[in-house]
Amino acid sequence: MAILLGLIILFIYSCSSSPAAPQAPPPPSLPVATIVTGTDTTYQEYPASIEGTVNVEVRPQVSGTLDKVFVDEGSFVSAGQPIFKINEQPYRAALNNAIASQHAAEGAAANAQLEIDKLTPLVQNKVVSDYQLKTAKATYDVAKANIEQAKANVSTAQINLGYTLIKAPVNGYIGRLLKKQGSLVGPTDPESLTQLSDIHDVHVYFSLSEKDFVNFKEQYPGLTLKDKLKQLPSVSLLLADNSVYTKQGKVDMIDGQFDKTTGAITLRASFANPQGLLRSGNTGKVRLSLQHKDALIVPESATVDMQDKVFVFTVGDSSKVKKQAITIVGKNGNNYLVKDGVKAGDQIVLSGIDHLQEGMVIHPEKATDKVVAVVKN
Template sequence: MQRFFIQKSTLIFLSLVVLAGCRKNNQNQSYQQQAPELPVETVKQGDASVSREYAAAVEGVSNVEIRPQVTGYLSKIFVDEGDYVRAGQSLFKIEDQVFREQLKIAQAALITAQANLSTSKIDLDRKKELFKNKMVSDIQVKEAEAAYNAARGAVSSSTSSIQSAKINLNFSTIKAPVSGFIGRFNYRLGSLMTPGNQLPITLLSDIHQVYTYFSMSENDFNNFQKQQVGSSVQEVINNTPAVSLLLSGGEKYTEAGKIDAVEGQFNKTTGSITLRAKFNNPNNFLRSGNTGKIVMNQFYSNVILLPIASTRTIQDKVFVFTIKNGKAVMLPVEVNGKAGDQFIVSNGLKAGDQYITTGFDRLQPGTPVVAQKKNAQQKKS
């Protein structure tokens, strides 16, 4: 009886083991059957154009400091802050009475010098005649010549003094060296003006054309140089395509610009280099001090391209899903910009790698995945 009970128990145990094994196999088969089939593509290389933006500052082609050339009190102001003035127009007046008196003194000195010159000339001619008749010595003639030359020098000095007085008198009226817009005044009527004043009276900005200055990283600049044709910096500049300007509000400026200068060296602190683009400003829409963004297209050849729709962005990092050993793998990739609806990949993928194109929204790393066959993809499409 006991033997029968043992045999029966053994039989029941073996049945349970077999049943558990079958259930496990069924679960594995069911698990495999539930693994999603997702479409995959092969990473490709190609050419791309990337639109890049760089913060820019606007300045007039001429920003002139208006400073006094003579010392005196500011007596008149002919313009107002913000006025548009033309080259040669009077802006400020420094009290000129002192310079007028200096001019009169110089003119009087010239009259005296010219009279002395005439007298010395008469004396010289008379002594030359007397010398011919041996009535005066050679030394006396030479003394007369020296006096005559001194009188000539006095006339020249007086003439120079007159010119200097006229220059100072003209400097008392400060005129616009270029056409443009007047800035804020740093001094008011009655202020003492000297050439050594720390601040200029004002700034005059010529904005019929404007310069926009922007900085480019070393990598961007190296790529920029590679794209241009020419052996010298000037040839590269001449062959540079037009650039655009986005205003501070985001709207595009109507005129296209042209890069016309590149700084001579990189900034050691920031690792960037400054470029300058020139824009026409026919309606004086742009002013010195405006800010915006320079937009320029950069071309890349034979680069890794990855559809943006086939990526996932987490905390500003870009990831792509691939399949390895039947499971999903999430790979981080580094991008170097956008070309239309594609990322330009600089690191993380290479040509020939495969990636999941769609259907990975709820996919987790390590989840079993089956690559969808091409025929199935074609039928769905």
């Protein structure tokens, strides 16, 4: 009986007692920092193509056999220096023929003048009718016209003969020699004889998207694009191996319209090239500096990408975090430059954000440094 009573008491006690509620874990301790405003400069890089200030195709203006090539590929030539010679014999013969035709026309004119001189006194003395004199004068006018035509033919023949010696139109470097000695060449050839580039200075062409161009225009003072170009700082050129070209360049041209296909506009920067290290056809990147006033700097490590947007976690009242989208206008090193989404004085979580959720409470720990925008002088 005593055993039964004990079991009943134990059953009643077990039913009346409930398990103790688990204690909530403490909020995580995460580093936070305060955002302040400042001015910073970012650098954007744009693919670029390089051309000489003068980059011309050398083409024959008359047809014939290429007799001589006076230069080698890659050599420097001065303006007026002979570089090719086309067989001149057909054009020399054409010139001689034109000169002979001119002499014949001059002789015919002299005969017509003699006829006029003979008939003039006879008409005055009414020995012959003036009809014959008028006919002689008309013949003389035709002879003079034939002389002018013959002179024009001589001039054309001389020009064509001169075209057989092809000279460099500008100072520059010779490109590939696509035609060799003995080749038949002509003005209608699809390929030029060579290309000639003046590369003492080079033009570097790059393109900006419409959005980048709007930001570009807002950076610098001036009412017109011409005024703004004067305020632009120098730009750098990165070569194909990512080395920086030793000379600084200057943006000096903006295209008159956007490319309808790409939606971009072309800009040109000019660089000095005294040692000829850059050649037409080189590629590289133009590094363009953009100044951002009153920008907010946020470390890239304090952000999270989600659905094509970038978020940070701000710390509000009661140490609750809020996921906030930000608008990025540039990047400098490992930091984002932010335009909208946060403001000066806001606190953001610097690390450990992968496990944060909206409204979660944390224990803020002040970071060693504030998130500040470094002012560039």
